[in-house]
Amino acid sequence: MTVMLTSPAGMAAQGVIDQLRPMLGDRLVTSNAVREQHRAEGQVTPALPDAVAFPTSTEEVAAIVRLCAAAKVPVIPFGAGTSLEGQLEAVRGGICLDLSRMDRIIAVNAEDLDCRIEAGVTREQLNQHLRAQGLFFPLDPGANATLGGMAATRASGTNAVRYGTMREVTLGLTVVTPQGEVIRTGGRARKSSAGYDLTRVYIGSEGTLGVITELQLRLFGIPEVIASAVCQFGDLEGLVGAVTVAVQMGIPLARIEMLDEVQMGACIAYSKLEGMAAAPTLFLEFHGGPQGVTEQIEQMRGIVEEFGGGSFQFAEAAEDRNRLWKARHDAYWAARALKPGTNSITTDACVPISALASVVAETKAEAVASGLVCPIVGHVGDGNFHVMILHDPNDAKERAKAKALGASVARRAIAAGGTCTGEHGVGLGKLDYMREEHGSALPVMRALKAALDPNGIMNPGKTIPDA
Amino acid sequence: MTVMLTSPAGMAAQGVIDQLRPMLGDRLVTSNAVREQHRAEGQVTPALPDAVAFPTSTEEVAAIVRLCAAAKVPVIPFGAGTSLEGQLEAVRGGICLDLSRMDRIIAVNAEDLDCRIEAGVTREQLNQHLRAQGLFFPLDPGANATLGGMAATRASGTNAVRYGTMREVTLGLTVVTPQGEVIRTGGRARKSSAGYDLTRVYIGSEGTLGVITELQLRLFGIPEVIASAVCQFGDLEGLVGAVTVAVQMGIPLARIEMLDEVQMGACIAYSKLEGMAAAPTLFLEFHGGPQGVTEQIEQMRGIVEEFGGGSFQFAEAAEDRNRLWKARHDAYWAARALKPGTNSITTDACVPISALASVVAETKAEAVASGLVCPIVGHVGDGNFHVMILHDPNDAKERAKAKALGASVARRAIAAGGTCTGEHGVGLGKLDYMREEHGSALPVMRALKAALDPNGIMNPGKTIPDA
Numbered sequence: 001m002t003v004m005l006t007s008p009a010g011m012a013a014q015g016v017i018d019q020l021r022p023m024l025g026d027r028l029v030t031s032n033a034v035r036e037q038h039r040a041e042g043q044v045t046p047a048l049p050d051a052v053a054f055p056t057s058t059e060e061v062a063a064i065v066r067l068c069a070a071a072k073v074p075v076i077p078f079g080a081g082t083s084l085e086g087q088l089e090a091v092r093g094g095i096c097l098d099l100s101r102m103d104r105i106i107a108v109n110a111e112d113l114d115c116r117i118e119a120g121v122t123r124e125q126l127n128q129h130l131r132a133q134g135l136f137f138p139l140d141p142g143a144n145a146t147l148g149g150m151a152a153t154r155a156s157g158t159n160a161v162r163y164g165t166m167r168e169v170t171l172g173l174t175v176v177t178p179q180g181e182v183i184r185t186g187g188r189a190r191k192s193s194a195g196y197d198l199t200r201v202y203i204g205s206e207g208t209l210g211v212i213t214e215l216q217l218r219l220f221g222i223p224e225v226i227a228s229a230v231c232q233f234g235d236l237e238g239l240v241g242a243v244t245v246a247v248q249m250g251i252p253l254a255r256i257e258m259l260d261e262v263q264m265g266a267c268i269a270y271s272k273l274e275g276m277a278a279a280p281t282l283f284l285e286f287h288g289g290p291q292g293v294t295e296q297i298e299q300m301r302g303i304v305e306e307f308g309g310g311s312f313q314f315a316e317a318a319e320d321r322n323r324l325w326k327a328r329h330d331a332y333w334a335a336r337a338l339k340p341g342t343n344s345i346t347t348d349a350c351v352p353i354s355a356l357a358s359v360v361a362e363t364k365a366e367a368v369a370s371g372l373v374c375p376i377v378g379h380v381g382d383g384n385f386h387v388m389i390l391h392d393p394n395d396a397k398e399r400a401k402a403k404a405l406g407a408s409v410a411r412r413a414i415a416a417g418g419t420c421t422g423e424h425g426v427g428l429g430k431l432d433y434m435r436e437e438h439g440s441a442l443p444v445m446r447a448l449k450a451a452l453d454p455n456g457i458m459n460p461g462k463t464i465p466d467a
Numbered sequence: 468m469t470v471m472l473t474s475p476a477g478m479a480a481q482g483v484i485d486q487l488r489p490m491l492g493d494r495l496v497t498s499n500a501v502r503e504q505h506r507a508e509g510q511v512t513p514a515l516p517d518a519v520a521f522p523t524s525t526e527e528v529a530a531i532v533r534l535c536a537a538a539k540v541p542v543i544p545f546g547a548g549t550s551l552e553g554q555l556e557a558v559r560g561g562i563c564l565d566l567s568r569m570d571r572i573i574a575v576n577a578e579d580l581d582c583r584i585e586a587g588v589t590r591e592q593l594n595q596h597l598r599a600q601g602l603f604f605p606l607d608p609g610a611n612a613t614l615g616g617m618a619a620t621r622a623s624g625t626n627a628v629r630y631g632t633m634r635e636v637t638l639g640l641t642v643v644t645p646q647g648e649v650i651r652t653g654g655r656a657r658k659s660s661a662g663y664d665l666t667r668v669y670i671g672s673e674g675t676l677g678v679i680t681e682l683q684l685r686l687f688g689i690p691e692v693i694a695s696a697v698c699q700f701g702d703l704e705g706l707v708g709a710v711t712v713a714v715q716m717g718i719p720l721a722r723i724e725m726l727d728e729v730q731m732g733a734c735i736a737y738s739k740l741e742g743m744a745a746a747p748t749l750f751l752e753f754h755g756g757p758q759g760v761t762e763q764i765e766q767m768r769g770i771v772e773e774f775g776g777g778s779f780q781f782a783e784a785a786e787d788r789n790r791l792w793k794a795r796h797d798a799y800w801a802a803r804a805l806k807p808g809t810n811s812i813t814t815d816a817c818v819p820i821s822a823l824a825s826v827v828a829e830t831k832a833e834a835v836a837s838g839l840v841c842p843i844v845g846h847v848g849d850g851n852f853h854v855m856i857l858h859d860p861n862d863a864k865e866r867a868k869a870k871a872l873g874a875s876v877a878r879r880a881i882a883a884g885g886t887c888t889g890e891h892g893v894g895l896g897k898l899d900y901m902r903e904e905h906g907s908a909l910p911v912m913r914a915l916k917a918a919l920d921p922n923g924i925m926n927p928g929k930t931i932p933d934a
Contacts, residue, residue, distance in 0.1 A: 194888050
């Protein structure tokens with residue numbers, strides 16, 4: 001690793017750095033410390049960018065990309081650095097574009113329930129801004145990610161079962177192409193049949209087709225009534241059974257989150273949750289008018305009873321609700337705290353709801369058999385769950401075991417008609433499974449990449465495996 | 468026109484026809500009558516395909532496309548022939564692929580609320596099949612279109628405000644590429660971050676990137692309670708005001724349809740609607756549990772009163788509801804019956820909800836000033852409305868006036884931040900507006916087309932204007 005850390009930039013990259021210096025001044029950084037900060041957390045490949053640029057406008061991004069394009073130097077877009085699949089590793093060096101200073105909220109159109117923001121705005125920043133207007137943006141990956149990064153990985157979170165993923169809530173984008181042109185996709189209408197859906201082409205493209213610099217997003221009115229509840233089960237089977245029936249009945253749950261007993265134990269310890277047992281647990285949230293919410297709660301209570309779940313503990317006050325959901329969002333850190341010093345391989349299986357029970361049961365059995373500590377948490381209303389496979393990165397045998405378990409979870413999801421990644425993206429971490437999941441379509445994906453980025457400068461090595 | 472009708476196929480097309488004959492037998496038709504049937508209704512360009520093929524499997528489609536690719540002969544996919552923007556005109560001749568015999572419902576997974584069907588299945592056929600299982604597919608363009616055609620034009624209909632468009636309800640596709648390869652996109656999971664979103668690339672591509680032969684679609688449980696109601700207003704302004712507030716308040720309406728007094732008069736006459744006036748009218752539908760629906764109706768009633776709307780006339784029984792919505796679906800034919808022998812230019816403006824009131828008012832004033840008969844109908848919950856501009860196709864002056872009015876409606880929508888086509892697609896009819904609406908993005912759309920269909924054989928001349 002020392003070699004890369006102190007290695008000089010390649011000739012081409014150094015040329016770009018020299019050209020960028022007058023434009024960016026101290027917003028172009030080549031120190032090892034800053035380059036180190038711009039890698040994804042937990043990665044082992046020793047791959048650093050040659051420099052980190054901090055642009056403050058779309059035009060500046062375009063100017064940087066044009067220089068990189070001319071010199072065929074890689075460009076790696078960077079938001080908050082919270083991706084989990086190695087999306088930010090500079091496997092061929094290049095310029096890391098840190099968009100965190102592009103954090104302007106350009107317009108909030110309360111009447112149209114939409115907004116336009118720069119890509120570096122984080123989800124928490126946006127929601128703080130919106131609160132006074134009675135609006136919110138529902139998507140919430142665990143981390144306080146940037147909205148640009150969330151679009152790039154097609155992220156979702158706990159509210160997706162009701163409000164959709166970044167695919168559904170994004171109306172349009174501003175994108176800097178690999179040639180350094182600025183284009184606008186989509187529009188402000190709720191729906192359109194006008195031409196190819198470029199918005200959806202860039203969403204989930206992980207910076208491999210261009211740089212997202214602005215987003216037009218749908219917003220939602222804060223519901224009249226929000227009721228959060230926790231419900232514990234004697235076993236995971238009962239919990240998953242209840243979820244399956246609730247989804248099949250079409251109860252419009254806003255959130256339905258599963259934590260297994262290992263994860264729940266971790267959260268109780270980390271987030272000081274009181275009055276709860278380290279048992280399989282559902283975190284629920286209901287949105288609507290008073291009568292509609294009452295109806296949903298009654299329906300859900302009936303289902304939970306049928307599957308042996310306990311009573312609902314409600315979090316009524318806003319601060320109690322916030323504490324509950326903060327605990328859920330901190331699940332990753334709570335899990336990591338179970339075994340300090342370990343790394344986590346985080347799986348992201350998402351399967352059809354009819355397969356959820358068997359896939360979770362088989363996964364749980366395999367996790368227990370592995371002897372590793374593996375909390376499970378998930379957005380089960382979408383059929384999506386994460387196993388955090390904790391392992392000592394310095395123990396080759398344990399690392400291999402963790403890797404094998406992660407691969408098995410991904411393959412089981414694909415075999416069940418699902419996907420190896422519901423919301424984290426492919427990056428480097430899931431490249432190995434793309435042939436199994438999308439074999440016949442990979443030539444078309446490669447043709448798309450080659451057409452839009454013919455020199456292959458955009459975040460090389462990610463998302464689509466080589467032929 | 469006679470010249471084209473009797474003209475022999477070009478050399479290349481004739482070669483393909485000769486090669487296809489042994490495979491397809493009488494499922495390959497070159498008669499003028501059948502070629503005439505495979506044009507879009509109401510088109511004036513005298514452009515017929517050289518032959519019409521009726522494949523019965525994806526493999527057969529692939530074999531036909533491979534022969535066309537080798538000879539560089541155009542391929543025009545055809546579903547039910549209900550498109551409105553000239554999507555089916557064979558501007559360069561070629562083989563029309565009529566997919567109506569690919570009408571198998573391959574699988575209905577009631578537990579997962581999804582199904583897999585061949586592209587020639589129509590929406591009515593699918594819903595008849597689903598009814599016994601308590602499921603339905605909500606999207607409903609006025610005509611009984613095929614699902615393949617609906618995907619190709621990114622169609623929606625009256626339920627899109629609640630259930631989304633073809634973009635949201637399609638989980639995956641089988642596509643025959645312009646090279647004649649068969650690929651599968653997407654999967655069965657509710658969400659996925661695995662690679663480029665090819666499903667959304669093909670949805671709305673109007674047959675210009677490949678042939679959709681199968682679809683994996685989301686289904687929905689028939690709601691416990693369905694309440695339909697009609698509500699009449701003294702003026703269009705009050706109606707649009709009520710719609711705007713309902714959308715802004717986030718009332719989860721399943722359907723909210725506007726008919727202006729001209730359209731309502733036409734529907735009363737055509738569909739024998741009783742007890743209603745030729746006045747601006749909302750057709751409403753509420754879905755949910757009994758308490759939730761009651762709550763929605765109360766909220767909506769309050770809004771309607773505030774904007775001067777009349778009382779709700781409910782259609783309770785299923786047959787009354789069906790009669791009401793059949794009248795809505797027949798609005799196009801009711802409008803055409805106002806002036807038999809005329810053609811219709813049908814606009815498809817879709818604007819942000821805050822712009823709906825001014826855009827509808829200006830459009831209405833312009834329509835009245837034109838002196839033409841112009842019923843207006845729309846999915847106003849999405850900001851989408853159609854003006855049917857009736858005109859005598861043999862009267863050059865009237866035709867020019869109709870065309871100018873259509874252009875004005877399209878341009879006004881784009882100027883308001885909306886789109887010239889919410890759900891009908893671009894085809895030939897909206898090509899002129901693509902520069903205004905998506906100018907900066909057109910080079911990327913062209914690059915996409917060139918990459919996926921390098922010989923330009925797929926439905927040439929449609930969707931994306933030449934550079």
